Each structure stands twice: as structure tokens, then as C-alpha cells.
Amino acid sequence: MPHIRPFRRSDRHQVTEVVNAHIAALVPGWAVSTAVLLAQLEADPGQYVTDPWVQTRETLVVVEDSRVVGAAHLRCYRNSPDVGSDYRGSGEIAWLVCWPGHADAASALVAAALRVIESWGARRVFADGDLPTPATVGIPDCWPHLAESLTEAGFRSRVDAVEMLYAGGIETLPTPDASVPEDVRRSVGAHGVRFALGDGGTDLGCLEVIADCTRGGTLLRLAGWAEVAELDLPAGEDARTALLGSAADWLRMGGVANLFIALGDEDVEEAEYLEGLGWRRLATLRRGWERVI
Structure with missing residues (x-):
């Protein structure tokens, strides 16, 4: 019989494992340390916009035969004017994990999470997969047991909030030919390092990357990865080679081996181009889960 209780520090290793x-x-190859996970239970600096809005946090675990088989981290947002309208007074299962084969435990965990959130007086209830890495957003299709538990509890994802996660090695990016003029400018962007193709007036294309996914060394297992935060492909193969090749040369000097990007349904051209380079689609991410009953 599954037993639900608040998280204890002694649970930290089993929760980190799942x-x-x-x-x-x-x-x-990705993983987070126990210290990183524990820090997220107290505050989430990666969510610099929404985290200051949080009023209450709680983490639950589900235990079967003395083993922690699942956990859920919950947040409640303040009902005040400085909080974004969608978040104001709402509750959230920020993330939920459970070993497959423990459907009853997962269902009991979701039910307990909902009782806690309802006791906070939340007007809306959301769910996400916001584990402390830059790629864990929404519920990916490689977590079908979690999607099933949320669906059974009345959650539905937004049909317009679907992303595809792609990844590829730095060696897949094209190498500029010396005969191809390279008018690529590098600068600080809104998220990371920005590479823009053009003469300084109107950009013909751009690529912006977050070159350090370790977040200053706290996520050591993400070393060598970079996130493509923005991709606007220019027209023409030579222009694309100039832009992506210049970025690849720069990233390679910094030890980047792999890159990933989340693309929406509308990013058909970008998806086809990356697939043509040999990039692999890792998962389909469904976001915007909300309880609708």
C-alpha cells in the first residue's frame, strides 16, 4: 500500500536516483547532483521571473516497502497584483517522478499533491516537468507513465504547447569554405552568445547559444553541451554555412561537443535542416498541463 509523506533529508539519495x-x-548522460536537487526544493534561481512569486513550497514522497518510489515538488503562487495573471493564486505540481510499474503509487502521489494544493486555496492547478536542467520542461513522450497519471487525475496539456527536442554533435555543423565571405558578427545576446549574419544593418540570420549548460559548474554532467536559444536560418546554403560554421568554430574552442534546441510545430524549416545535418529528435515535449475537471 503506497504511503505518502513529506520529503525528509534522508530521502535525498533515493529521490535523486529516480x-x-x-x-x-x-x-x-545527463544527471544532477543531490545538492542541486535539494537547492531547487528551497528556491529555483533558474526561474528568475516566476520563482519570486512563490509563496509556499512542499515536496512529497511516496513509499512502498520502505523504498521511495516517487516524489512530487509543489509550489503555490501569491495572489497579489505583482504576480503574473496566469500564476496569480495558482498551484503547481512543478515536477513529478515515479518509477514505472508503480501506477498505484503515482496515482496516490498525484492525489495527495492535489489535496495539498487545494488546501492552499489555489484557483487553478498546473503541472510541469521542471526538474533542474535546461531541457526538462513539460512532460516528454519518454515519460508515458507520468503523462498517464496526470491524465487520469484530470490534467490536459495545451494543444498549442508542443515542442520537439533535437540534439546533435558539434561536428555535424557545416565548415565554412575559405571562398565563402563570412560577415558574421559575435555579440552578447539576450540569453547567451549571439552570432548574426549581415552588415550591421538588417540581420540576414542569427544563432544564439547558451554555451555553458553547467550553470557555472553546478551541473557537471552537462559539461560539453550548449543550448541553441534562438535560430533564424538565412536563405541560401552558403549563408547558412557561414553562420553556423562560424558559431561552431567558436564553440569548439570552448570545448562544446553537443548542442540541443527545442523547436515548436511552426519551426518546420529549422527541423528539416537540422535533421538533414544528422541531428536526432530526442523527444516531444507537451507543456501547459492544467487540471480541467
Whole structure:
């Protein structure tokens, strides 16, 4: 019989193990330390906009035969004017993990999470997969047991909030030919390092990357990865080679081996181009889960 109780510090290693199993199913080789996971239970600096809005946090675990088989981290947002309208007074299952084969435990965990959130007086209830990595957003299709538990509890994802996660090696990016003029400018962007193709007037295309996915060394298993935060492909193969090749040369000097990007349904051209380079689609991410009953 599943037993639900608040998280204890002594649970930290078992919870980290099941969390990392879910992360590794999404991106090969990724994992977070116990210290990183514990820090997220107290505050989430990666969510610099929404985290200051949080009023209450709680983490639950589900235990079967003395083993922690799942956990859920909950947040409640303040009902005040400085909080974004969608978040104001709402509750959230920020993330949920559970070993497959424990459907009853997962269902009991979701039900307990909802009781806690309802006791906070939340007007709306959301769910996400916000584990402390840059790629764990929404519920990916490689976590079908979690999608099933949320669906059974009345959650539905937004049909317009679907992303595809792609990844590829730095060696897949084209190498500029010396005969191809390279008018690529590098600068600080809104998220990371920005590479823009053009003469300084109107950009013909751009690529912006977050070159350090370790977040200053706290996520050590993400070393060598970079996130493509923005991709606007220029027209023409030579222009694309100039832009992406210049970025690849720069990233390679910094030890980047792999890149990933989340694309929406509308990013058909970008998806086809990356697939043509040999990039692999890792997962389909469904976001915007909300309880509708």
C-alpha cells in the first residue's frame, strides 16, 4: 500500500536516483547532483521571473516497502497584483517522478499533491516537468507513465504547447569554405552568445547559444553541451554555412561537443535542416498541463 509523506533529508539519495533516471531518459548522460536537487526544493534561481512569486513550497514522497518510489515538488503562487495573471493564486505540481510499474503509487502521489494544493486555496492547478536542467520542461513522450497519471487525475496539456527536442554533435555543423565571405558578427545576446549574419544593418540570420549548460559548474554532467536559444536560418546554403560554421568554430574552442534546441510545430524549416545535418529528435515535449475537471 503506497504511503505518502513529506520529503525528509534522508530521502535525498533515493529521490535523486529516480529524478536522474527521468533526466537520462530525455538526454543521454545527463544527471544532477543531490545538492542541486535539494537547492531547487528551497528556491529555483533558474526561474528568475516566476520563482519570486512563490509563496509556499512542499515536496512529497511516496513509499512502498520502505523504498521511495516517487516524489512530487509543489509550489503555490501569491495572489497579489505583482504576480503574473496566469500564476496569480495558482498551484503547481512543478515536477513529478515515479518509477514505472508503480501506477498505484503515482496515482496516490498525484492525489495527495492535489489535496495539498487545494488546501492552499489555489484557483487553478498546473503541472510541469521542471526538474533542474535546461531541457526538462513539460512532460516528454519518454515519460508515458507520468503523462498517464496526470491524465487520469484530470490534467490536459495545451494543444498549442508542443515542442520537439533535437540534439546533435558539434561536428555535424557545416565548415565554412575559405571562398565563402563570412560577415558574421559575435555579440552578447539576450540569453547567451549571439552570432548574426549581415552588415550591421538588417540581420540576414542569427544563432544564439547558451554555451555553458553547467550553470557555472553546478551541473557537471552537462559539461560539453550548449543550448541553441534562438535560430533564424538565412536563405541560401552558403549563408547558412557561414553562420553556423562560424558559431561552431567558436564553440569548439570552448570545448562544446553537443548542442540541443527545442523547436515548436511552426519551426518546420529549422527541423528539416537540422535533421538533414544528422541531428536526432530526442523527444516531444507537451507543456501547459492544467487540471480541467
